[in-house]
Amino acid sequence: MSVQQQNLSPTQEIYKKISKFVPEAEWKIHAPLIEKINKIKKEKNAIILAHNYQTPEIYHGVADISADSLALAVEASKTKADKIIMCGVHFMAETAKLMCPEKKVFLPDMQAGCSLSNSITGEDVKLLKQKFPGVPVVSYVNTSADVKAETDVCCTSANAVKVVESLNVDKVIFLPDQYLADYVAKNTKVKIISWKGTCIVHEQFTGKEIEEIKAENPGIKIIAHPECPPDVIAASDFAGSTSGMIDYVKNKQPKKVMLVTECSMSDNVEADNPNVSFIKPCNLCPYMKKINLKKILNCLENETNEIILDSKTIEAARKSVIRMTEIGR
Numbered sequence: 001m002s003v004q005q006q007n008l009s010p011t012q013e014i015y016k017k018i019s020k021f022v023p024e025a026e027w028k029i030h031a032p033l034i035e036k037i038n039k040i041k042k043e044k045n046a047i048i049l050a051h052n053y054q055t056p057e058i059y060h061g062v063a064d065i066s067a068d069s070l071a072l073a074v075e076a077s078k079t080k081a082d083k084i085i086m087c088g089v090h091f092m093a094e095t096a097k098l099m100c101p102e103k104k105v106f107l108p109d110m111q112a113g114c115s116l117s118n119s120i121t122g123e124d125v126k127l128l129k130q131k132f133p134g135v136p137v138v139s140y141v142n143t144s145a146d147v148k149a150e151t152d153v154c155c156t157s158a159n160a161v162k163v164v165e166s167l168n169v170d171k172v173i174f175l176p177d178q179y180l181a182d183y184v185a186k187n188t189k190v191k192i193i194s195w196k197g198t199c200i201v202h203e204q205f206t207g208k209e210i211e212e213i214k215a216e217n218p219g220i221k222i223i224a225h226p227e228c229p230p231d232v233i234a235a236s237d238f239a240g241s242t243s244g245m246i247d248y249v250k251n252k253q254p255k256k257v258m259l260v261t262e263c264s265m266s267d268n269v270e271a272d273n274p275n276v277s278f279i280k281p282c283n284l285c286p287y288m289k290k291i292n293l294k295k296i297l298n299c300l301e302n303e304t305n306e307i308i309l310d311s312k313t314i315e316a317a318r319k320s321v322i323r324m325t326e327i328g329r
């Protein structure tokens with residue numbers, strides 16, 4: 001190790017890793033915020049959980065744990081910290097609160113929603129249950145606590161097929177992502193009754209676009225999130241949760257790869273896999289991008305934007321999330 005490397009401060013070490021993705025002018029603003037956040041989170045015994053779609057300065061700069069939505073739920077239940085700052089979207093913070101109702105959970109921006117979560121309400125689920133009496137409800141974790149309160153068991157993209165099959169029934173109501181429902185239906189014999197929700201990020205990718213990229217980049221590995229339309233999944237080499245996609249790159253080290261998912265994730269994964277070349281025609285999630293370092297610091301300093309759920313909702317919704325984490329990946 002050179003003397004120059006030894007002398008780098010922890011914050012400079014972070015920049016060394018992500019300098020390709022964060023311009024120097026921006027880093028000048030980020031660096032003091034990162035230092036402050038990392039100091040205050042220790043003083044307050046807070047943990048920062050970040051989804052894989054967060055920007056590199058959050059993912060590599062301040063997150064204690066970066067993960068997919070299943071692992072974020074599990075980590076929330078295991079932490080010894082008093083406070084959880086969820087750098088992700090609203091349903092992720094609510095899920096963390098359901099996993100550990102005794103802890104304070106904060107979301108740096110309460111407007112960080114999700115098109116899937118917005119597509120269905122608890123009342124909609126009640127009506128579906130009336131229409132299909134006795135058919136169990138499996139809800140994607142990308143739903144509100146009200147929807148989870150009407151749900152038998154939640155799932156994420158990491159365990160959707162396993163959760164559906166764990167019920168040992170021939171039919172389930174699967175909410176709310178129609179494309180994830182298609183993906184599950186292709187991988188199980190269980191009949192799937194779906195809903196018309198979509199992710200505004202993944203629905204934009206097309207099979208035609210993927211075929212063109214494959215033709216222009218012979219040998220490229222295409223890795224897609226199961227929220228993508230069926231023709232995109234069919235044109236891909238692998239489909240899996242965000243952490244499943246990261247593991248694929250880490251373990252297989254393909255020469256060239258395209259992650260068919262949210263934009264920031266490719267930067268985050270590239271920083272950890274410098275020998276892999278990335279093709280990045282990707283789409284931004286406007287909800288995930290509502291989170292930034294300034295808002296994280298504000299949350300930590302002033303304890304604003306706490307997730308509050310009434311005890312009745314917690315009691316009803318918690319069971320479906322716990323059941324999901326018990327099934328695992």
Ligand code: 13P
Nearest residue numbers: 068069070156157241242
């Ligand atoms: P993962 O559970 O795969 O991390 O996905 C969450 C999400 O919101 C994808 O759009």
Ligand code: SF4
Nearest residue numbers: 114115199200201285
């Ligand atoms: Fe929701 Fe899609 Fe954004 Fe994920 S990427 S949080 S599913 S809108």
